[in-house]
Amino acid sequence: MTIKRIAELANVSSATVSKIINGKDKHISEATRQKVLAIIEREGYIPNGIAKSLKMKRTKTIGIIMPDVMNLFFSEVARGAEDAAEREGYSVILCNSDNKQSKEERYIQILQEKMVDGIILTASESSISKSLDRCNTPMVLVDRDIASDKKVGRIVVDNEEGAYNATNFLIKKGCKNIGFISADSKTKLSAERLRGYEKALIDNGLKIDKEKIFLQNYTIESGYQGTMALLMQTEIDGVYCGNDLIAIGAIKALKEKNIKIPEEVKIIGFDDISISQYIDPPLTTIKQPIYQMGEEAVEMLISMIEEKSIKMTKVLETILVERGSS
Numbered sequence: 555m556t557i558k559r560i561a562e563l564a565n566v567s568s569a570t571v572s573k574i575i576n577g578k579d580k581h582i583s584e585a586t587r588q589k590v591l592a593i594i595e596r597e598g599y600i601p602n603g604i605a606k607s608l609k610m611k612r613t614k615t616i617g618i619i620m621p622d623v624m625n626l627f628f629s630e631v632a633r634g635a636e637d638a639a640e641r642e643g644y645s646v647i648l649c650n651s652d653n654k655q656s657k658e659e660r661y662i663q664i665l666q667e668k669m670v671d672g673i674i675l676t677a678s679e680s681s682i683s684k685s686l687d688r689c690n691t692p693m694v695l696v697d698r699d700i701a702s703d704k705k706v707g708r709i710v711v712d713n714e715e716g717a718y719n720a721t722n723f724l725i726k727k728g729c730k731n732i733g734f735i736s737a738d739s740k741t742k743l744s745a746e747r748l749r750g751y752e753k754a755l756i757d758n759g760l761k762i763d764k765e766k767i768f769l770q771n772y773t774i775e776s777g778y779q780g781t782m783a784l785l786m787q788t789e790i791d792g793v794y795c796g797n798d799l800i801a802i803g804a805i806k807a808l809k810e811k812n813i814k815i816p817e818e819v820k821i822i823g824f825d826d827i828s829i830s831q832y833i834d835p836p837l838t839t840i841k842q843p844i845y846q847m848g849e850e851a852v853e854m855l856i857s858m859i860e861e862k863s864i865k866m867t868k869v870l871e872t873i874l875v876e877r878g879s880s
Contacts, residue, residue: 555597555598555599557571557572557575559597560590560593560594560597560599563593563597564586564589564590564593566586566589566590570582570586570590571590574586574587574590574591575594612671612859613668613669613670613671614643614644614645614671615644615645615646615647615668615669615670615671616635616639616644616645616646616647616670616671616672616673616674616852616855617646617647617649617661617665617668617670617672617673617674618632618635618636618646618647618648618649618673618674618675619649619651619658619661619662619665619673619674619675619676620632620648620649620650620651620676621650621651621652621653621676621678622650622651622652622653623648623650625772625799626798626799626827626828626829627697627797627798627799627825627827627842627844628676630827630828630844630845630848631676631696631697631844631845631847631848631851632646632648632848633845633848634844634845634846634847634848634849634851634852635674635848635849635851635852636648636848637848637849638848638849638851638852638853639852642852642856644671644852644856647665647668647670649661649664649665651678653678653771654678655677655678655679655681655682658675658677658678658682658685659682659685662675662685662686662689665691666689666690666691670691671691671692671859672691672692672693672694672855672856672858672859673689673691673692673693673694673855674693674694674696674848674851674852674855675693675694675695675696676695676696676697676698677695677698677700677741678698678740678741679740679741680700680701680740680741680742681740682700683700683701683702683703686700686702686704686706687702687703687704689704692707692855692858692859693706693707693855694706694707694708694709694851694854694855694858695707695708695709695710696709696710696847696848696851697709697710697711697743697847698710698741698742698743699742699743700741700742701742705866706866707851707854707855707858707864707866707867707868708866708867708868709847709850709851709854709868709870710867710868710869710870711842711843711869711870711871711872712869712872713743713746713747713750714746714747714749714750714753715750715872716747716750716824716840716842716872717746717747717748717749717750717751717754717794717824717840718750718751718753718754719750719754719840719872719874720750720751720754720794720822720824720840720874721734721750721751721754721755721794722754722757722758723822723838723874723876723880724792724794724820724822724880725754725755725758725760725792727792727816727820727880728791729791729792729820730760730791731766731788731789731790731791731792732751732755732760732766732790732791732792732793732794733766733767733768733780733781733784733788733790733792733793733794734748734751734766734767734768734793734794734796735768735769735770735776735777735780735781735784735793735794735795735796735800735804736748736768736769736772736795736796736797736800737769737770737771737772737776737796738769738770738771739769744769744796747796747824748767748769751794763788765784765787765788766784766788766790768780768783768784772796772797772799772800773799773800773803774799774800774802774803774806775803776800776803777795777799777800777801777802777803777804777805777806777807778803778804778806778807779803779807780800780803780804781793781803781804781807781808782807785807785811785813790819791818791819791820792819792820792821792822793819793820793821793822794822795821795822795823795824796824797823797824797825798823798824798825798826798827798829798830798837798839799827800823801821801822801823801824801830801837801839801879802823802829802833802837804821805821805833805834805835805837805879808821815835815878815879816835816878816879816880820838820879820880821837821838821879821880822837822838822839822840822879822880823837823838823839823840823879824839824840824842825839825840825841825842825844826839826840826841826842826844826875827844830877831877834878835877835878835879836877836878836879837877837878837879838874838875838876838877838878838879838880839874839875839877840872840873840874840875841872841873841874841875842870842872843870843871846870847870850868850870854866854868
């Protein structure tokens with residue numbers, strides 16, 4: 555079944571059928587429109603997306619590369635991006651990099667070969683900048699900022715300020731021995747959160763103690779192992795965790811040691827993923843506008859695709875949400 559055959563069955567021109575299929579039918583009568591749509595449905599006509607893309611030089615497709623969609627933070631970012639893309643008539647291809655730069659580089663290449671109109675990327679390491687420079691497709695970085703000669707969009711929060719506020723909050727609650735558990739500083743994000751923690755200690759006259767810093771990954775297991783390590787080698791009465799998954803692991807470790815939360819040790823996370831308010835005790839955290847980050851990334855990317863003049867970096871606000879863990 556072709557557009558020409560549909561036109562013959564409906565006794566209209568091929569141009570009329572094409573306009574109806576592409577939604578450019580405001581000057582076509584409703585009777586004609588309904589007749590053509592009925593034939594399309596009856597005959598099961600499916601437009602040739604590849605041919606259409608070649609003609610329009612767009613595929614109306616966006617690629618999203620995330621470290622791990624099983625992490626609730628990234629699944630919510632992806633959902634925000636997908637919903638925004640659907641509203642704009644775009645489809646989404648989702649790729650999990652497993653926090654591996656090699657997979658990110660491969661997916662960037664594959665998505666370009668698939669002729670996606672744009673790419674949204676959360677990078678695992680700053681060293682991927684060379685791959686970004688070689689990419690010819692419009693790109694927006696989400697959550698993790700990477701230096702690049704390529705003109706890329708950025709949707710981020712002020713991670714240093716968020717970490718500073720989290721640590722300062724624990725200090726105001728009476729904590730003087732605050733542990734820091736986060737990912738290592740391969741990304742700008744990790745380094746900024748460590749810097750915010752250290753700055754808050756200095757501003758409050760507290761000493762930076764390397765024994766109170768545990769750097770590994772943004773996982774529950776890292777939170778568990780980090781807390782156990784801190785309890786063995788130093789004294790703590792508060793823990794700032796680089797994300798909520800780490801905080802969940804920290805709470806598990808403290809409970810196993812029969813340490814009362816928040817009476818003996820206070821815990822604060824970062825992100826405010828959906829499960830944070832339901833764990834025991836409910837988690838105090840620095841809330842990022844996670845879903846909005848996905849939405850904003852798509853909106854910025856489409857503006858880049860359409861070559862609109864826009865501000866290439868958007869910094870969203872964080873909010874401290876106090877719950878039972880502090």
